[in-house]
Amino acid sequence: MTVTLADVAARAGVSSATVSRVLNGNYPVADSTRARVLRAVEELEYVVNGQARGLAAATSDLVGVLVNDIADPFFGIMAGAAQAEIAHGSPASGGTGGGKLAVVCNTGGCPKAELTYLTLLQRQRAAGVIVTGGAAEDAEHTRAVTAKLSRLATDGTRIVLCGRPPLPLDGDAATLAFDNRGGARRLTGHLLELGHRHIGYITGPKDRSTTRHRLEGHRTALAEHGLAADADRLTVGGDYHRHAGYQGACELLARAPELTAIVAANDTAALGVCAALRERDLRVPQDVSVAGFDDLPFSVDAAPALTTVRLPLHEAGARAGRLVTGREEVPPGGIAMVTAQLVRRASTAPPRAS
Amino acid sequence: MTVTLADVAARAGVSSATVSRVLNGNYPVADSTRARVLRAVEELEYVVNGQARGLAAATSDLVGVLVNDIADPFFGIMAGAAQAEIAHGSPASGGTGGGKLAVVCNTGGCPKAELTYLTLLQRQRAAGVIVTGGAAEDAEHTRAVTAKLSRLATDGTRIVLCGRPPLPLDGDAATLAFDNRGGARRLTGHLLELGHRHIGYITGPKDRSTTRHRLEGHRTALAEHGLAADADRLTVGGDYHRHAGYQGACELLARAPELTAIVAANDTAALGVCAALRERDLRVPQDVSVAGFDDLPFSVDAAPALTTVRLPLHEAGARAGRLVTGREEVPPGGIAMVTAQLVRRASTAPPRAS
DNA sequence: ACACCCATAGCAAGCGCTTACTGCGCCGCG
DNA sequence: CGCGGCGCAGTAAGCGCTTGCTATGGGTGT
Numbered sequence A, B: 001m002t003v004t005l006a007d008v009a010a011r012a013g014v015s016s017a018t019v020s021r022v023l024n025g026n027y028p029v030a031d032s033t034r035a036r037v038l039r040a041v042e043e044l045e046y047v048v049n050g051q052a053r054g055l056a057a058a059t060s061d062l063v064g065v066l067v068n069d070i071a072d073p074f075f076g077i078m079a080g081a082a083q084a085e086i087a088h089g090s091p092a093s094g095g096t097g098g099g100k101l102a103v104v105c106n107t108g109g110c111p112k113a114e115l116t117y118l119t120l121l122q123r124q125r126a127a128g129v130i131v132t133g134g135a136a137e138d139a140e141h142t143r144a145v146t147a148k149l150s151r152l153a154t155d156g157t158r159i160v161l162c163g164r165p166p167l168p169l170d171g172d173a174a175t176l177a178f179d180n181r182g183g184a185r186r187l188t189g190h191l192l193e194l195g196h197r198h199i200g201y202i203t204g205p206k207d208r209s210t211t212r213h214r215l216e217g218h219r220t221a222l223a224e225h226g227l228a229a230d231a232d233r234l235t236v237g238g239d240y241h242r243h244a245g246y247q248g249a250c251e252l253l254a255r256a257p258e259l260t261a262i263v264a265a266n267d268t269a270a271l272g273v274c275a276a277l278r279e280r281d282l283r284v285p286q287d288v289s290v291a292g293f294d295d296l297p298f299s300v301d302a303a304p305a306l307t308t309v310r311l312p313l314h315e316a317g318a319r320a321g322r323l324v325t326g327r328e329e330v331p332p333g334g335i336a337m338v339t340a341q342l343v344r345r346a347s348t349a350p351p352r353a354s
Numbered sequence C: 001a002c003a004c005c006c007a008t009a010g011c012a013a014g015c016g017c018t019t020a021c022t023g024c025g026c027c028g029c030g
Numbered sequence D: 001c002g003c004g005g006c007g008c009a010g011t012a013a014g015c016g017c018t019t020g021c022t023a024t025g026g027g028t029g030t
Helices: A005-012 A016-024 A031-043 A052-056 A074-086 A111-122 A140-156 A180-194 A207-222 A241-255 A267-279 A299-302 A313-324 B007-014 B016-022 B031-044 B050-057 B074-087 B111-123 B139-154 B181-192 B209-224 B241-256 B267-279 B297-301 B313-324
Strands: A063-068 A101-106 A126-131 A158-163 A173-178 A201-204 A263-264 A290-291 A308-310 A333-336 A341-343 B061-065 B101-106 B129-132 B158-162 B171-178 B199-202 B260-266 B289-291 B306-310 B335-338 B341-343
Touching: A005 A016, A005 A031, A016 A031, A016 A263, A031 B111, A063 A074, A063 A111, A074 A126, A074 A299, A074 A313, A074 B007, A074 B101, A101 B101, A111 A140, A111 B074, A126 A140, A140 A158, A140 A201, A158 A241, A158 A313, A180 A201, A180 A207, A180 A263, A180 A290, A180 A308, A180 A313, A180 B031, A201 A207, A201 A241, A201 B101, A207 B306, A241 A267, A241 B181, A241 B297, A263 A267, A267 A290, A267 A299, A267 A341, A267 B289, A299 B241, A299 B267, B007 B016, B007 B031, B007 B129, B016 B031, B016 B297, B016 B306, B061 B074, B061 B111, B074 B241, B074 B297, B074 B313, B101 B111, B101 B335, B111 B139, B129 B139, B129 B199, B129 B313, B171 B313, B181 B199, B181 B209, B181 B260, B181 B297, B181 B306, B181 B341, B199 B209, B199 B241, B241 B260, B241 B267, B260 B267, B267 B297, B289 B313, B313 B335
Parallel strands: A063 A101, A063 A126, A126 A158, A158 A173, A173 A333, A201 A263, A263 A290, B061 B101, B061 B129, B129 B158, B158 B171, B171 B335, B199 B260, B260 B289
Antiparallel strands: A308 A341, B306 B341
């Protein structure tokens, strides 16, 4: 039924060892022999059995990419960039094309699913794992994930944390930490400089590291201007989805009509905020300024174009891909900070004179 | 270094065959023995080697999910639903948790990448493959993909086409065909019934089956009202992205100021259309009606809420997941039509009296 | 002419697991 | 009291591939 190495060997009149060596190109083989083998491979449409190869060579060409929400472009962009980088691999002399297979796993932000996927990847003896996005902030879960990743690392799986706080792992791992705190602080700082004094904030999901960091940055900026007191009242919970922005804006407006600006924890929610404001005939930015976070592709194109904080998602994903395949050196200390850059656009302006 | 079956066996004082049987639970094992084995598994933190198991049992727990654009929620939703269904699997008596590993592969709509991923999956002897989204319409490529999928199917890999036209495969495959044509026809029909006579259309990417089908549906509706003549002038090319909608709207407005409605090939582009109209101080729907396709989550929440065609993406993805894992019967004939339902919302209204 | 060496190719031992098939007590029944 | 049968556990033969080591044969150096 399925063609094996031995079939190819027979057809080419050589031993299976020779075929293997031709395919892997790591051992001298006479040109004439190589040609004969390659022809046999062609004719038989041979495709190597990855499981057998993995078993024998104790390697694997699977790389796992864990994401919190595959339907969110934030993750889609990173995952896509990482996958492209991972699939690229070396040109591969052989016949079947090189590169590794990136496995995008959707945890849905659920800690248990995260652990399950990690185990599944461990089963497959994955060559590497990239974990993207904010971590659930739960002591028990953090311990479990740390243990699992440590185990993977010591077993030789490369670990890359992308957009997530570093973890004290046994083996060595690389972390691309996003400067959520700094970005959020600059963003709110920008609003404060414009003269806003009543700024609402819509957070991400509870107990997620990104949520906390962004909120902390926001609070820091407020504190620097002596505005910490009112912060709690002007903060409402959300979950990064558009609807949360919509609802959050309604809630904030009800709570504090004096509001002149709303910051959402991400761009998607910010769009929801804009929708809510439009519905109330409040103009952006004349009546209320709005700001987001992430600088997703649609943000520049929104009406008005969204002031936000750019996270170089594509680059970060690509870099994570290179790190996990060993094509890029791990940064000293294992941690690299990914900068978050303030992008001022049309959705923010000085508050209306009141 | 890494723990093997034999290690567990030694620790439990049994043979490795017994351990295997405990883990797979398909052979009688005395309770006392089972308990001892499970304890050893715990203590040693044993995790089965998927490659070895796959090799020995000629099975695999990988399922590939090919998507055209992982950053697009259209695919994200389907992939997420499919993955959840695939990972679920049987409760798995054993220790390490059951279910299969769904591999989301991002082809970027590139035919070559599609083939590459298919080969990679073939290498891993994937248990199944779900191919989502429109197919590239190129004879050569269609031939190649058909051949590859046929090969996979005869080798025992389950094939599911989701949102893509059926293919004449050797083995048996299931197809979930989206009624793009019918949906588009009803959508444009709705606009025509409202009284619109000058309707612009912004297409998806060239040479993609979904693009063609949706456009055909649109044209059919026009023809039914004797409006086919002007269709070419009122059609501009796009690529499903927001920016294409923005640009397309500008182009259409320039070409045909008499326009009273614009249909975009998907919701994302429709949002771009709205942005362009707003920028020109054209009100939606009073001045120009706008319609999209897909009914992505943000569409209901846009301002104004978007009239569109709902594709049950989540359900379809989940069903594809069940089909590919054999948990659902393949429909008679191998093909099931997924209905596309018109959703009338605030972005469409009768044209302004002129 | 002889010992050697290098370039190739083959041999065979696994990699870690599954699964026939065999083995071994112990029961019930004639 | 003996025999078939049953319930478990062990033996061992691979699954398809990689790779260290061995074998061969022609070219070199002296």
